[in-house]
Amino acid sequence: MAARIAKAIEHVEHPNCYLPTFLPHGSAGGVPRVAARQAVVVRFTEQETVTGLFSKDCILPCPFSPGDYEVIYWQKGDKIVHSYYDQSDQLERQDPDYRHRTHLFHENIPSGNASLKLSNLTVTDEGSYNCYVGTQQTKTEVEVMLHVRDQLSSVEGSSTAIPCEYSNNTTNNEGVSVVWTLNRNAVISVLASFNGTSHSYQPRVQINQNDFSLKLCDLTANDSGEYLCNISTPHYTKLTARTLQVACCGKGLNRWLLSVATNCPQN
Incomplete structure (x- = not known):
């Protein structure tokens, strides 16, 4: 695995295919990107919309085609929300706004679920999130628009x-x-x-x-x-x-x- 991460990225001049490998740690925001030796299918999905309640938890969906050596990267603008590779969370460069508030369902990743649980929602969490998932076989990008509503309760x-x-x-x-x-x-x-x-x-x-x-x-x-x-x-x-x-x-x-x-x- 270490040898894979040390490789540089390669490209093929084809609109639907490329031959990426892994970017070294510290490149592309500190998150390695995966690729296969064979042509990779790039899969884009439509934008998802999620509405959460202020101070509550919500789940941002990110389905992908199961594959080997999963790399998961959640981002909001230029903020790193959550990173996962080497079969574990990699949170050294996680933005402070999301510390101790993000969670991946590790047991479901092999079956193609990279959804992110975001806890204790704030108004500033509202906005567009991007989920990037790379495996040896495919690359998936999902955009999720999060709306945060503040519900008050009284009697x-x-x-x-x-x-x-x-x-x-x-x-x-x-x-x-x-x-x-x-x-x-x-x-x-x-x-x-x-x-x-x-x-x-x-x-x-x-x-x-x-x-x-x-x-x-x-x-x-x-x-x-x-x-x-x-x-x-x-x-x-x-x-x-x-x-x-x-x-x-x-x-x-x-x-x-x-x-x-x-x-x-x-x-």
Whole structure:
């Protein structure tokens, strides 16, 4: 195996075939690429789309044709997400953002499964991922688009605060405009806005003028839905989506405690 890794890559002038071997460690991002002595079939698949929930785990699919000497390489842009060769994980050059958060299903690799489990999803995980798998027989490339949704849970009668992503690089809110809307069953309702001063257009809602989060008091099941925070500054515009699920019940002491925690008035 060591002799294979030491070889340089070779090419054949053919649109569908090449004769690669292994790149030495430290080349091509530190991940060896596999090839066979015979012509290799290059297999591309259509883009996959995966939606995960914030702080939860999700699986990015990457099927390939089983072969010998598997090399698996997951990448997001120029970030190395996960590498595997020599029948083990190779994480020395893994990007710090993914440390202790990635997992391959080693027992399923021989059968053609290079899917990656990504744990504790964050909003910054959203984007396009590329999976490269090389064996002596074939080379496969799969693109996976990951969408991350933030689902909040609460109970009827309680209160909550829905965050809005905002990078505050100034000491004041001059030039900042914020609009909160609710998308429920394809019906859009404007809840509140901020443009120097805050305005509420629905009962039980209020914008926090420090971080522009949305406070909701005395929740009901009808408050379930997708909340959108559209924030505009002289430098950028950003839309943040949060999903709120309100379950039944939650009266008495729990309601009082949550109302106090978010500074909401009690009925």
